[in-house]
Amino acid sequence: MTYDVIIIGGSYAGMSAAFPLVRARRSVLIIDGGKRRNRFASHSHGFLTQDGVAPDVIAAQAGVQLAAYPTLTWIEGNASRAEKGEDGFAIALEDGREFVGKRLILAHGLTDTLxxxxxxxxxxxxxxxxxxxxxxxxxxxxxxxxxxxxxxxxxxxxxxxxxxxxxxxxxxxxxxxxxxxxxxxxxxxxxxxxxxxxxxxxxxxxxxxxxxxxxxxxxxASIVAPSSPIAEQLGCAIEDLPNGRQIVTDEMKQTSVPHVFACGDAARAAGSVPLAVGDGAMAGAACHRTLMFG
The missing domain is CATH 3.50.50.60 (FAD/NAD(P)-binding domain)
Known part of the structure; x- marks a missing residue:
């Protein structure tokens, strides 16, 4: 099966990116390694209606709501390799499983070095x-x-x-x-x-x-770097920051490689749950636009 969209990373940005796509009844595969960047924090703040709520509670509630859409598939695993082919993007996991998507959204977040x-x-x-x-x-x-x-x-x-x-x-x-x-x-x-x-x-x-x-x-301030090698493997532009590196995107969250989008902490200089959610929503809608109009 070829999915309309594969999303690498199922935290706040990844789930937010999935919503406009599944609500348009597009087939979406989320590949998630289970390591949210804010997993060490006891509470999240500044997110409308969720101020002071534990991060894992927010993520779990979003996951339940997203799972109600029949065109969503969620698998646990770490994407280790990506290749662009005629039918889209082939994604290989560390355990050997392979999947193909017409579009790709990178929402895998960052790694912090203290x-x-x-x-x-x-x-x-x-x-x-x-x-x-x-x-x-x-x-x-x-x-x-x-x-x-x-x-x-x-x-x-x-x-x-x-x-x-x-x-x-x-x-x-x-x-x-x-x-x-x-x-x-x-x-x-x-x-x-x-x-x-x-x-x-x-x-x-x-x-x-x-x-x-x-x-x-x-x-x-931690030193940050994308937590997955996928963007570099596909040739996406990466920019240097004063405290690390991030994926370059345009205003619609598309990377330098057509039909590859990036959102959340891996693709913006400031990281928080509200910003990640907004970023993901933009990436998902923009990705859907390319499925409709090329």
């Missing part, structure tokens, strides 16, 4: 975050630490004072110049140049000089 700081990874999504819009409000204007990974972390440090008293710890990743120091001061942020030894407690930073700085939450 700084090598003892205790940081264990607190990711719980007291260490990347998005202030998703998690800043719950810190209740408390003490916030921003851990630097490079000059890009200045953006984080200048944002966070809206959510609490902010301390910026470049941690040797770069040295703010005089203008940047002045910007931090203007925003009321404190600059701490000590080197981090480890993260302890909820969000306590122990420096190599023995001092311990206690925070209500920490923010850090």
């Amino acid at each position: 700084p090598e700081i003892d205790g940081l990874k264990e607190r990711w999504g719980q007291s260490v975050f990347h998005c202030p819009y998703c998690h800043g409000y719950e810190l209740d204007q408390g003490q916030i630490g921003v851990i630097g990974v490079g000059a890009i972390s200045m953006h984080h440090a200048l944002m966070l004072p809206d959510w609490g008293q902010t301390t910026f710890l470049p941690n040797g990743s770069f040295e703010p110049d005089a203008n940047q120091v002045a910007q931090l001061a203007a925003r009321g942020a404190v600059l701490e140049t000590g080197t981090i030894a480890e993260i302890t407690g909820r969000a306590d930073v122990r420096l190599t000089d023995g001092r311990v700085l206690s925070f209500d939450g920490l923010f850090v």
